[in-house]
Amino acid sequence: MLELGAGCGVGTAWLASGLQTETTTRLVTIDHDQTLAATVSALFSDWSAVTVLTGDWRQALSQGPFQLIFVDVSEAKNAGVDDVVGTLTEGGMVMIDDLTPVELWPEEWRGKPDPVRDAWLNYPDLASSEVRVASDHAMIVGTKIAPPNAESS
Ligand SMILES: C[S@@+](CC[C@H](N)C(=O)[O-])C[C@H]1O[C@@H](n2cnc3c(N)ncnc32)[C@H](O)[C@@H]1O
Known part of the structure; x- marks a missing residue:
């Protein structure tokens, strides 16, 4: 698993709590x-399974491939879809949170591009959906799918 943007370690703790020690x-x-x-x-x-790196988010991608990536760096959310999906295993999952549900957008956001939704909901190698996780909070969850088979198309 990979988390882009460790922050104070809250997300890291949630992800680490799901690690199976065996x-x-x-x-x-x-x-x-x-x-x-x-x-x-x-x-x-004390957690040998957890590695904390210091540096730009792209440096962590060389540690892959990963089965799950939590993208929590603004630059990676906005412009990192190729690099992130490139280091996901087939069937692997990506998560992007901190989205404001569309109906709660302030007037000044309306009619403008939404690069995060555009990139992650329309990426050809991802089957992804927006999931409402609170009344005022949504996230995108995507699974990497196999590229279409040229012979069957
Ligand atoms: C929203 S916080 C992460 C919160 C954390 N994932 C959590 O759930 O508790 C975003 C973090 O990304 C880091 N960050 C911003 N730009 C970055 C970059 N280019 N490379 C690596 N980290 C970056 C910031 O320092 C900040 O700590």
Whole structure:
């Protein structure tokens, strides 16, 4: 599993709580803020399955492929779909949260492009949906699918 944007380690803790200790599942998280990365690294120092990296989110992709990626860096949400999906295994899942449901958009957002929804809901190698997780909060969940078979199309 990969988390882009470790922050203070809250998401890392949720993801780590799902690790099955009897398997070889690993969780990698990264943040470019050295203080945050060091803090999260200290928090998880007893967890051998958790690796905390300091640096730009793209540096973590070389640790893949991953079966689950939580994209929580703004730049990666807005412009990272090719790189992120490129490091997902087939059948692997991607999650993008912190979306405002469309009906709650302020007037100034309406009629303007929504690069995050456009990218992640329409990407050819992803089967993805927007999921409402609270009255004022939505996320996108996607699964990497096999590219269409040229012979059968
Ligand atoms: C929304 S917070 C992450 C919160 C965390 N995932 C959680 O759920 O608790 C976004 C984080 O991305 C980090 N960040 C922003 N740009 C980045 C970049 N280019 N590379 C790596 N981390 C970045 C910020 O320092 C910030 O800590």
